[in-house]
Structures are given as structure tokens and as C-alpha cells.
Amino acid sequence: MQKQISKNHSIVKQNYDWKSQLQSRITTPEDLLQYLPGLPGSQIFKDLYQNVDEFKQLMSHLSSAFRFAVTPYYLGLANPESDRCPILLQILPQKSELKDQVFTRPDPLAEEAHGAVPGLTHRYPDRALWYLSHNCAVYCRFCMRKRKVSRAESVTGRENDEPVFNYIESHKEIKEVILSGGDPLSLSDDTLHSLLIRLKKIEHLSSIRIHTRMPVTLPQRFNETLCAILRESYPVTLVTHFNHPVELTEEAAAAVRNLRMSGVMVLNQSVLLKDINDSVETQESLLLGLLKIGIKPYYLHQCDEVNGVSHFRANIQTGLKIMRDLQGRNPGIAIPRYVLDLPGGGGKVPLENDYQITEGNNTPGPGNSVKVYENWAGDPYVIIGDR
């Protein structure tokens, strides 16, 4: 596990609470260079930009479409001396965001097309997705909701909560409500409290799920006040989003411990990101590290076809190879499901390796069929009589 950082930034060693962290976010190129004075001389910077002027121009050009913001805590995990620092690669804007010839759709999963009432997507019969906020502690350049995340003006106001509640209350086929965004935990404690208590009263709901990256980017958020709210709202499932083992800090572990002690089930979904976590070593370290701090790995997502993020996408063969190499060498509960969200709103499908290598009916006894499977190590095993 990473120590709380950083040799570069004394500021992150201060005991900031979550609101101070948010208020102190680094949002401009000037601030970023002040925090990371060595950045322009680093290899990663030279790979991404011709010079500081180009970097500043790109930052200002992109900020109207998708903001730049990072908490001092998360920036403190960055290491400019690393050629492929996974933190910097997730937060630094890149030229390829501007001219993506491969992925051209802002909403490839057709979430808006499945909008039921403003702020709510109802695509699967049993689940509804509520976009509670378009703010996040840190803006990730690969975000699949770039079309609206980071734009305060795009979020529906709290006056729309009532129609959303009415919709959920009148659609008894909805078993689960997923609170998402942006980051729903960017809302105030009071707002979250009243929303969760109201949801808890809806009899036909079996599950309330919160999607948040704050255990990764702002673990200070999980203080006693929030944990008391979550305890009162039991049972709540929290799905977070660690992408790299360097994000598994002592602060993150403490946040997860607080959550677990409040009766919250904590799962992780990550995205397979080119040059960031697309190796079996990195995935193994991430998955085992997650288990160690009390998080069950849930999904590994193939990167969605969102305009401006194609430079992040590792191919499916790479993902399948990683999944295969993880099998048999790691506890089963460490292995997430590798999934592809189908463009056009088709939903998730699992991406799986095929372990069956042959089929026949020549042995032993009449009519018996034979199938041969290989195990994780590539050794063949025969199954008899399975039709």
C-alpha cells in the first residue's frame, strides 16, 4: 500500500477535511505547475505537449467542454519522474481529446435516449440510474459521461427530485436505484440524507447503490457524519472506481474501513486503460490490493466508445489475455467480470475466454459424448457424458 504521499507536495500532508480539499482543488495550468514544478521537464509532459505554452492553450481550450480539476490529495499521488505515471495519465488533458477520429459519439450507450424523466435513465426494467450531480472531486479524462459531467449548468435541479421519486414509486418493476452522476457524494450531507431516507421507504426497492470515485480521489469524504447517514440507510452498496494500485493508499483504506463498519458493501469497477493498467502485473496488484482493504472487485470495463477517449482504449484481446493470466493464480473472489457495454444501449455483455478445446463422441461407451477443456495452466481435462 502506498504511504500518504508525497515527497513533492507538502500541502497534501496537511490534515484537510473533504470540503477544504474540494475548495483547494487545482483547476488551472498555472496552479498545476506550481504544485508540480518538475512537470515541464518530465518525460510524460514532453510526450504529451510540445512546450508549456501548448499545454496551457490545450487546458484553456478543453476546459469549456470538460473541466480540469484535481484534489491536492489525488495530485499528491502523482510522480512526474515516472514516464507513465498512472495518476497524471488519468488527469492530464491530451490533444487527442480534440480530434478523435475513432470514437465520434458523445453518448454511445444511449443513456439520454433512455431517459424516463429529467435526471433518470430507465433502460433495464429492474434498475434505474439517477444522475444526482455532475460534479466530481477529480475529472478523469476517460470519463464516459463527458457530455455532461463537469458542467454545472447541465444538471437537473433539486426541484426535479419529486418527479424522479414519483416515477420510481409508480414503477414497481424497479428493484434497484443507482445513484450516480458525476459524483453523488458531492452533494451535501443533508441532501443525501433526505434522498436516501426517502428511497429507503419505497417498499419495492431491494437495493440502493451509490456510484462514487471519492474513495479514490477524496477519501476524506467518508467521515463520521456521512457514515452515520449510510448506516441509517442500511443496506447500501457503494461501487467505487480504483484503476491502479498506486491509488490504494492508507487514506483510501481508512475510508473503506469506515464504510464497512457502517454496514456498507464496497465493490470496485475499473476501466481497462491503455498504458495505465493494461498488464497482468498491474491488474493483479490492483485486485489483491483491493481485497486487502476490504473491496470486492466487481467489473473490469472495456473502455466505452466515447468521443475523445479512444487513446485510452486497450483492445479486447489484451483484456482477455489478462483475464486468462489472472485465473488460477489468484483467489476467485479477486477476479472481476470483464464486460463490454454495447454501443447503442444494448447493455453489458461479459467478455470471456473459452476453455473448451475439443468435442467428440468416440469414448467410452455408446452414445457418450466427450468434451475436452483446458485449465488455467493449459492442461487438458476430459468431461464424459455431457450433452
Ligand code: SF4
Ligand atoms: S469520477 Fe466518474 S463521473 Fe467523475 S469524471 Fe471520473 S469517471 Fe467521470
